[in-house]
Amino acid sequence: MKNKLHYTFFLVFLVTLGLMLLHYLPDIRVGDRTLRKVDLLSDVRSDVFETDTISADTLPSLPLIKPAFIDSCKSGIECIEDYSDSTSHGMSHFYEALSGVKEMKRPVRIAYFGDSFIEGDILTADLRNMFQKEFGGKGVGYVSVTSKFPGFRPTVKHSFSGWKTHNVTDSTGFVRNNQDISNTYSYASEGAFTTLEATGKYVSNLESCTSSSIFYLTSDFLCLSAQINSCVEQEFCVRGDSTLQSITVNGDIKSVKWNIKKASSNALFYAVTMDSDTGVILDNFSTRGSSGQQLLGIPFSVLRKYNTLRKYDLLVVQYGLNVAFEGGLDYTYYKDGMKSVISHLKKAFPDTSILIVSIGDRETKDENGNLRTMPGVKGLIRSQQMLAAETGVSFWNLYNAMGGEGSMSKLVNSKPAMANYDYTHINFRGGKHIAALLFGAIMYGKEQYEKKKAYEAE
DSSP, X not given: OOOOHHHHHHHHXXXXXXXXXXXXXXXXXXXXXXXXXXXXXXXXXXXXXXXXXXXXXXSOOOOOOOOSBOOOOOTTOOOOEEOOOTTOOXXXXXXXHHHTTTTOSSOEEEEEEESGGGGGGTTHHHXXXXXXXXXXXXXXXXXXXXXXXXXXXXTEEEEEEEEEEEETTOSSSOOGGGXXXXXXXEEEEEEEEEEXXXXXXXXXXXXXXXXXXXXXXXXXXXXXXXXXXXXXXXXXXXXXXXXXXXXXXEEEESEEEEEEEEOOTTOEEEEEEEBOSSSEEEEEEEOTTOOSGGGGGSOHHHHHHHHHHSOOSEEEEEXXXXXXXXXXXXXXXXXXXXXXXXXXXXXXXXXXXXXXXXXXXXXXXXXTSOEEEOHHHHHHHHHHXXXXXXXXXXXXXXXXXXXXXXXXXHHHXXXXXXXXXXXXXXXXXXXXXXXXXXXXXXXXXXXXXXXXXXXXXX
C-alpha cells in the first residue's frame, strides 16, 4: 500500500497558513461589537503588552469636585483624596485615632469591605500586620462562625461543626433582615462549636491575642461556653434581647473554642473574634461576586449596634471587579446606586472615616489578542471618584497606585508572580505589595493632616 502520510502534513500546513492569513482580513462587526481578530501568534508577539488608550472624550462627562484637602504627593505615593463635608467622614477621624492610640481605652478598628480581591485575607493580612507593627495590636479580628473555604485563609486556623449558614450570595433561603455586617448568619444545632487557633504561619503578630468575643442575636434564653487554650470551660447563660449582643473572654489566648450549650431554633450567630485590647484591629469582610450594593441590605439596627459593641474608626469600601465589563464606559448607574450604600454606612457610623478604594488594573485581550487594560476600568474609576466626592468621603486610586496601564501584567509576570493568570486577581505576594502602597498613602496622609492641623493652630 502506498504511504500517503505526507498529505497529512501538507493539509496541516494549508490550514495553518489559512488561519494566519485570516489575521489580515478587515474588521468584522456584528451589531455594535467588533469580532476579535484571528491571531495564532498573539501569545508570542513582542507587543503583547502594548495597550489601547482611551480618549478622555469617550469617558462620561462628569464634573470633578475639588478635594477638601490634598497636598502634592512625594514620588512613589498615590495620595488619598479627601472630599469630606460637614458630616466629617473624611480621613481626619482615623488619623486622630491613630495619633491617640496609646491613650485610647480600646483598639483602633478598621472594617475592610471587598469582593474576591481580598478573599482569604489577601491584602488585608499584610495591611493589618503593618498597622500592628507600627501601632501595636494582635489578632485577626472578626471571623464568621463558619467559612466556605476555611483552609484558604493562612492567618487563622478555623474549624467548626453543627451550623447551618446562610450567605447573601445564596440563590434561595437567605433572609436579608437576619444578616449582620458580614452578610451572613448561622443557626446552631445541638453541640455546635467554632474554634479559632492563632498561628504565626503568615505573620508573627497573630501567634496569640488577649480577648475573644462571640456575636449573636436571640430573644430567648441562651447558654454557651468558651474554652481558652483547651483548658477549663467558662460557661455563660444569658437572657435574650431584641438587638445584637456579644460575650467576651480575656487571657493569653492561643486558641479559643466557643460551644453552644442551649439555644432556641431561631437564635442567630454571626462571628467569633481574636482581638487585643490596644493597638489596631482590622476585620476582613469579603463577599465573593459582590458589587458592594449588598451592604445596603444589612439592617440599620445591626450596623448601629456594631458601632457600640465594636466601634470602627475606618471603613474601607473596595469593589469593582464584578462591575466593570468589556465596552462599558459610563457607570453613573452604579455610582447612583452606591450613594445609597455610603449614606447607609454614614448614618450607622456617624463618627467614622470612610475610604473608597477604586478598582485596580484588570486586563483582557483586544480583538487582536493583545493584553490591555479593560476599557471599562477607567470609566468605573471615574464614577468611584465621583461617588466619593458626592458623598463627602475619601478616595484612593488603586489603579494609579499599581502603575496604571498594564500594571496587572507586570504583577502576573513578575518573578515570583504576584497575580493570577486571569489578569484580575492578586495572590498573597501581590496583596503584600498593594498593602504597602495603601499603608504608605495612609501614613503620608496622616503626616500631611498633622502638618495642616499644626499650621491652622498657629
